Amino acid sequence: MGASEALTDPSSLYDAGNVEFSDTYTMLTVRNALASVQNGESDIYDELVQSMQISKGSDHAMWADLVTILNALSGSVACIDITHHRKLLSSVFGMSLWDLKPHVMDALVGLLISLAATSGKYLDSCLNMLIGHFVPPRWVMDRLSQRRVIDQKIDVLSRVHEALLKISLLVPLAPSRLLPMLAQQMPKMNKKDNVSLFFYLWLISYVLAINCFILFQVVVMYVENLFKLESSPIGQVGGSMIFMMVMERLRDLDLEIDWDHILQDDSSRGMFDMELEDVVEEDTMNEGEELPVGSLNQNTWGGNVVFESLDKLMVISFDHLESCNLAGRLDQVFEKLFGSFENFILNTYKSKVSQFLMFYACSLDPENCGVKFASKLMDIFLSTNKPRPTRMSAVAYLASYLARGKFLPVSYVATMLKRLVDVCADYCRTCNDDIRPEAHQIFYSGCQAIMYVLCFRMRSILNVPLFRSQLIPLESILMHKLNPLMVCLPSVVAEFLKQAKAGGMFVVSDSFIFDDLLESELSRAFGGCERLDTFFPFDPCLLKSSNSYISPNFIYWSMVRPTYEEDDDDDEDDAEIIVNGDEESDEEEEGDVDYAMNKMSITPKHSFKNKMERERLLKMPSMIRPSISPPQSF
Known part of the structure; x- marks a missing residue:
């Protein structure tokens, strides 16, 4: 008898006329399995855990069993004990929406919401698992141009954001717990950042297996998700911190670029008679020809990849500010944005691009944001406390x-x-x-x-x-x-x-x-x-x-x-x-x-x-x- 068959009665479970009875029976069976391990009997519990270990190639019946079990667990979260059911929890938090079919995604998301809302002991684990989906697995990044994968990206991330929102509504503490996790899991592109061992290993695998461009795409996707959170009710609580995370990443990329190498001084000419040097696009050059000083296409770690990533992230940020303006909330967002600017950009040595978020926000609303920016700068200049x-x-x-x-x-x-x-x-x-x-x-x-x-x-x-x-x-x-x-x-x-x-x-x-x-x-x-x-x-x-x-x-x-x-x-x-x-x-x-x-x-x-x-x-x-x-x- 298979693991799932030991937990459910197939004759009643798949009887369309006895759906309610099937759900009740499965839930009772799952609860008995959870209770048995606390009494020293682990056979049924072990079969329950084993039934959740299925692969992409599993047949339809096994996926159906998994959905049934996940739904039963959602109704039995009060019976789950963090000490006795570690293997079960490890199996749940080890699952990835990227590997699941839509109806299985829904069942897993439902379980995570129930776990987070029922006991504060599981809140952090649920939040961490959900935002971990902001960094897709390698196979997703490799095939991101395919229509099927794009659709799956939408399916996965829409469910993640829906779950985060529901958890935040059910657990008012959730947004304040979520924000530090977002900052900790945010991918870093520059070499100087201190990262956790887990992320370091993940970074090395990406760099060795593919290239820096994939990592850049991961950063872009992560920032896109941050801005989606900022636009949601979660942003009302954590919007300031989200802008700070984005501004800090932009600043780090800005500083990673060796502007002095690209913009080489010419001491033979005075600064006021300098003519602007043309930016030579790489694709217009002859084969074998070296890029001149001043070109933005430097094929090094500090060159092309960082330039493109910074450029793309700036565009994403500009688009978000424009959407805030269209939604009539740019004035509110501007205060958060200025706080990030003051914390990360104002005193930064050699910032060249990231400050243009402020400029663009001001250009969208000159009468309010444009005036505020100048006034705030003037106040800082006049403040003897600064x-x-x-x-x-x-x-x-x-x-x-x-x-x-x-x-x-x-x-x-x-x-x-x-x-x-x-x-x-x-x-x-x-x-x-x-x-x-x-x-x-x-x-x-x-x-x-x-x-x-x-x-x-x-x-x-x-x-x-x-x-x-x-x-x-x-x-x-x-x-x-x-x-x-x-x-x-x-x-x-x-x-x-x-x-x-x-x-x-x-x-x-x-x-x-x-x-x-x-x-x-x-x-x-x-x-x-x-x-x-x-x-x-x-x-x-x-x-x-x-x-x-x-x-x-x-x-x-x-x-x-x-x-x-x-x-x-x-x-x-x-x-x-x-x-x-x-x-x-x-x-x-x-x-x-x-x-x-x-x-x-x-x-x-x-x-x-x-x-x-x-x-x-x-x-x-x-x-x-x-x-x-x-x-x-x-």
Whole structure:
């Protein structure tokens, strides 16, 4: 007699007219088996456990028996003891929905829900098993392009999310227990992460058996499931932590890319006369030809796979933010997103791409999220309770955001500039006799932010008398004994002075010359060698798919009309539309946007060794070097 036959009476179990009796009889049989092991009789219990060990090739009758047993166990969870029935529980938690037929999936999910809701002892095991399905087995990843496997993916994950939701409704504690598990099981792509032994072995098997691209797909699928949870009622409890998990993963991938290797400095040219270098696509190159510096297709661990994974994850994140906006809850989500940004990105050294989640969220809702982001950054900058590096990073983000956000009206940019000008003017009135740059880093970061924004927005602001008048105190700030013109990044200062002179903002001497040694010492004392002094976090996005979301609302330098350029009646209106960000762009501007999308952001090292280089610094760069936030301490 087979194991299942020992537990059930086939004559009654499959009699359509006695379904209720069959279910009752099976449940009683299962309960007797569970009770017998506690009395020292394990034969029937062992047969029960054995009947659950079936393979994909088992016949229909065995699958039907398994469904019957799982349903009977669901009605008998109160009889299951964590001590006496370990083999049974191990068998249940060792099953995978990926290996089961739909009707068997339903029976197993029903059992997991019953176990989780009946006793808190099984809650963690049920949750862990369910979210473990976010990482599919290898055979699924190998065949993910097949229609049959895609359908199975939908079948499995829809049941997993349904089960998690039901458990959360039945057990209010579940979401708080679920979130740490999600963070622990989230796949990691970068080599520096510390991982558990289980995941380490799993990672090694993936890398050796297939390739890094499969691992990238696993990460993408996991993040997709995280966002699905965030959109559910579970997100009301754990949304903040979910965004933090995603933001942390984006940051880690961002840091894994060796931007300095890809974006190699050219010390022979000043940063303000840098032309953007074309991104050469790998598929356009001749066989055997090496990829040039600046290409995003680097076939190394830190190259192609990480680029593609970061790009894809950014797109998934953008799509989720867009869905939140369509659902009318972006304003609520934005608070959680900003918390993640503040925790993981704001003070991160060399973050280049991940911060664009904030930029995109702001572009979706400029009137609410767009204003909130700038206000929160301003509040951090002004807060004396925040660490100095955090305050300096916040104002650098603010400056880059005000300069690049095409969706920000010039009136709002002018308002924020006025606040910065007033803060710097107050500082000048109260500063002591100590003029060492390292003693006034917050002040200099504010001054550099003002000048950087004006490099992009000066023409629009000076064209409005009210906005122009609000900048009057700026001249006294720049001419103060603290001498920000000699401390801030020279190339920003040079472009600002050129535009200020052309715009009649105040008198700028033609004989203004930097002292090479003094400039180097002061700038490094202000921001740290090549750190804050080159910190422009919203330089153009280097990832192609991600940039397609950003570029329609982004101001590239090629769009800016500096004050020293002569007016052109034919395209003056277009230029003002682009800079002011108050109207939609014309189709004629699309060429400039497409051109800029295919460019790289590079900031070379600077020097003032000769007149030729000083003259080159009078040209604004197309973009700045990779974003480099300040060090953790000064």
